Amino acid sequence: DAGITQSPRHKVTETGTPVTLRCHQTENHRYMYWYRQDPGHGLRLIHYSYGVKDTDKGEVSDGYSVSRSKTEDFLLTLESATSSQTSVYFCAISESRGSGSGNNEQFFGPGTRLTVL
Amino acid sequence: KNEVEQSPQNLTAQEGEFITINCSYSVGISALHWLQQHPGGGIVSLFMLSSGKKKHGRLIATINIQEKHSSLHITASHPRDSAVYICAATMDSNYQLIWGAGTKLIIKP
Numbered sequence A: 001d002a003g004i005t006q007s008p009r010h011k012v013t014e015t016g017t018p019v020t021l022r023c024h025q026t027e028n029h030r031y032m033y034w035y036r037q038d039p040g041h042g043l044r045l046i047h048y049s050y051g052v053k054d055t056d057k058g059e060v061s062d063g064y065s066v067s068r069s070k071t072e073d074f075l076l077t078l079e080s081a082t083s084s085q086t087s088v089y090f091c092a093i094s095e096s097r098g099s100g101s102g103n104n105e106q107f108f109g110p111g112t113r114l115t116v117l
Numbered sequence B: 001k002n003e004v005e006q007s008p009q010n011l012t013a014q015e016g017e018f019i020t021i022n023c024s025y026s027v028g029i030s031a032l033h034w035l036q037q038h039p040g041g042g043i044v045s046l047f048m049l050s051s052g053k054k055k056h057g058r059l060i061a062t063i064n065i066q067e068k069h070s071s072l073h074i075t076a077s078h079p080r081d082s083a084v085y086i087c088a089a090t091m092d093s094n095y096q097l098i099w100g101a102g103t104k105l106i107i108k109p
Helices: none
Strands: A004-007 A010-013 A019-025 A031-037 A044-051 A054-057 A064-070 A073-078 A087-094 A112-116 B004-007 B010-014 B019-025 B029-037 B043-049 B052-056 B059-064 B069-074 B083-091 B097-099 B103-108
Touching (some): A031 A064, A031 A073, A054 A064, A073 A087, B019 B103, B043 B052, B043 B059, B043 B069
Parallel strands (some): A010 A112
Antiparallel strands (some): A004 A019, A087 A112, B004 B019, B029 B083, B052 B059, B083 B103
């Protein structure tokens, strides 16, 4: 199994509070991703990172920010949590984005279940 | 309309049956991924393929680039194969992954 951990694994918080989720990898992969998974939807990309301090938005980035100060850590922050952000959040990593012959097979962390009351 | 469509949405079968899950896509892709998500929630990559066929144990994945279609087959299915199977395609225009909605498979003993 790829060495990817997420913390916390479960969190309950109140509307309006800030929340930070952490993803940590030991594989030295360049690319890291944050997804959310909700019933009735496939995985949806929030943000991704292609290197230290290099990040870009995904399809559902509103209300979320990310930071990557080290190769191994990718943080997802909800500045002011809302009930619509109740979801399961997955972190993933890949060696490459997929261009050329790059391998963009993604390996996933165990997920964080976030409930915003 | 989603650019990656899976069928069926739900599939229930008896142990031992041959299972086929389909994935169709409407965009140009550089790779097609199959992943498995168990009831506990963890997501595992099964295959990444850009042509032909790949096999791992009882799992076989095929892709037909001309028809923009991929299939995941499970031979001699077992209750432990019960999971959600997810198809995803790497778009060759921007290398973004487009995700299917998943197929929920239940294998009854």
